[in-house]
Amino acid sequence: MSAATCRTLPDTLARFTYARPDAALSNFGIVHFGIGAFHRAHQAWYTDQAMSAAAAQGQDAQGAPGGMDSWAILGVSMRSPDVALQLNPQDGLFTVTECCGTRSTTRLVGSVRHVAIAPREPEAVIAALAAPTCRLATFTVTEKGYCREPDGGLDVELADKGSFYPLLAAAFERRRKAGLEGITLLSCDNLPHNGRQLARLIGEYLARRAPELAAWFEARCRCPSSMVDRIVPAPTEADRAAVRTRLGLEDAAAVVTEPFSQWVIEDDFAQDRPRWEVAGAQFVRDVTPYETAKLRMLNGAHSALAYLGLDRGHTFVHQAIGDPALRPLVATLMRDEAASTITAAPEQDLPAYAGSLLERFDNEALNHRLRQIAMDGSQKIPQRWLETLAIRQARGLPGTALWAALAAWLRHVRGDHGPVDDPFATELAAAWNQAGRFGIVDSLFGEGGILGGIWTPDEVARAYINARL
Template identity: 45%
Template sequence: MDRLSLATLDRLPAGILRPDYDRTTVATGIVHLGLGAFHRGHQAVYTDALLKDDPRWGILGVSLRSPDARDALRPQGGLYSVSASDGAGHRRRVIGALTDVAVAPENPAGLLARLADPAVRIVSTTVTEKGYSHDPATGALRADDPDIRHDSLNLTHPRSTLGVIVGGLRLRRQQGLPPYVVLACDNLPTNGHTLRGLVIAFAELVDRDLATWIAGEVRFPSTMVDRIVPATTETDRNEVRAALGLDDAWPIVTEPFSQWVIEDDFGGDRPAWDRSGAQFVRDVAPFELMKLRLLNGAHSTLAYLGYLMGCPTVAAAMAKPDLAGLVEDMMRDEVTPTLPTLGGFDIAAYRTALLARFRNPALKHRTMQIAMDGSLKLPQRLLDTIRDRLARDQPITRLALAVAAWMRYVSGTDELGAPIELRDPLAGRLRALADDAGPVAGRLAPTLLSLTSIFGSDLPADARFTTAVMTALESLLRNGTRTTVEQTRRATR
């Protein structure tokens, strides 16, 4: 079967949208670090919709590790399809916003040269929590990270996200060019502020004058991004191939819902993303907090408990009435009271919409995928909510069960004795600690709680937290996940 490309676009079936602009006129105004499924199903879609009126904002997509995206997309001229799917069907479109795809390790100096192009005015990121080389409990730079150590001494050939950003900024400063805007699009608390602090801290390792210049001249708007974009499966590829009549090596299958809230702090020209559905605001923080705690916190809870109950996907986990009910109760009773009031925003309706999105049968969002990198995700998705609850002397029963489920998950085997593949930056250490403690709540919980990079020093010292987690973990190990979820829901209703 022929490949999706500019030459085959006119062979697409009617009803499939395709770029309505001349791609030869599109310039690269954005360099995006972390060319994964999420960016291609979210920010690139918003950008594609405005290129007809403003072709200055094409995207150079950069893979920081693997050549897979380049190998899949470059033969297609950067084109790929996005299918927004739910129980009612599929809405498909072809995205042409990518002007090229680069692989950073293959030519890091060349990447920095492209960052120094005056036409580039935004560098955006979706590198996941682990891509920022920071301590998630404190937000501080991990100066001992091997890539950070390398880049602080070899900034002309960077390996890390921070090294690429600072290396490009240094080159622009040397050439007398204005800096680009750095736009974080990952699920980090106050992501722009967090990334700014990390960039400046790294720059200080290289050149204090450069760090001072960055602090005074570079803007780091915060954002809130929301769309469920599962990893593409072979089944997805086959379904898209049949629908397009063309082979798309890396299609995106996502949900119809999409939200992007952006702090309007660019200091000059910016893409008119609001014309394609994004929202520019003065303060992103309340939206970000709502999404991190309600969507992402619920997702992680479903992932760990659902996986332990034998549910391969979020939709399958939501098909378990007690688990779905427990998550709904947690969102309403334990999470929502910690959120600020958003004038005119209906949080109850947002919760209802989230539950419907979780149940979307067309999305095969794997619980194992969400469970990845839990050591980095727990602090902002669950632990900060717990801190707020404890500060108000409020119960944390369901939230503590989610933390205990993570502990049960990292113990290494499921309830049938099968090994659990742990994908986490701390995987080796977590597995060693769990193996040493054994499947005994009284040993496993304190051992894992000793990881201050995850739990800080405050939570392990709070008996309300440690007792709740220990109680939940003991039940998971003794009674199993299904029974524990049922009992917890009954006890907290």
């Protein structure tokens, strides 16, 4: 796959229709941190369709006359060179295949023009962020990429070691000196109020490392919250082989996903933006009801399926949700325990949402690995489970399904399923060694624990969980 060879692709293949500029640092409208499979199947996919729709009307992607892409994406890999090695030889081109059952459709996406590897070429990233053409920086760095302390504050020393914060600070300084406008920083990660959290964390970093930029950032930049939803498993060799058969070309960066996609964005931007709404994005005043439903229902159920499913020997989500012992438990978690804590927007139907999630989890074509979801649990379960439990406990309500999921997570971080992939793996192992079976709940969730301060287990919850360890 490349700009030259894509001309040989089947005429029936859906593809972008806009002109692509050279991959020069002055041509990027968006710098994206964390260019994994999810970004390619979601934000890059939305941007590609926005640019194609504009080009069809003889406009650029924000509606001005002209057909040239002004929102080309520079992807930034924060650590691994793998995606750069996949995409750069392909001129940034890749395909997105949507699968459901035996049906599938594929689209050629052209919105990404280049991938920079931040540890090797920080100057390229800073220069792209500081260029007049850049109006957006977007993020899918996962929860741990924000370098938060257990209490939610910024770990500044960790942030200095290969995160996006120093790169942003250097770019802000150049923009300020050049008299340029600020940019919009759009988090697409599964954090509650992710825009506010991002703004606060950047503010903390600047206060410690570049206090002269703090006022400029606050006055000139915007950090809208957003909710993203699309199930995107890590692509496998079998996925790539199927795409190769379909295209007649090798696509090393191919992604496979479900037909469903949702993006809800707070309408608060420093400058202009792509017309993502042509691909279905929603712009709202308040993202909170959507992000809360997604975090507590979809993400909460996914994490429960991961740990409970691994316990029962399953590999994929569709296997776990098909387990007659797990399906009703997950349905209870979503419909009864999580939904009861959410103040829905007028257009939200939470029971219908739960039903649609069960159908999406059933999709056998995706092969979404439970181990992929189980990673970094200490960074995920506070917003996926513990906030729900705290609300229910304050109302005098039990959380039986969530307690069962917590017990499964505790078994997982004990090492029951092999090596633990978590930024606090060492601390979790030490807690297990010191506290043991009947002390681990209080050790982790009590005062001073790694996950303390959100939910404190009462006697009934503690006894339920301990009985399952």
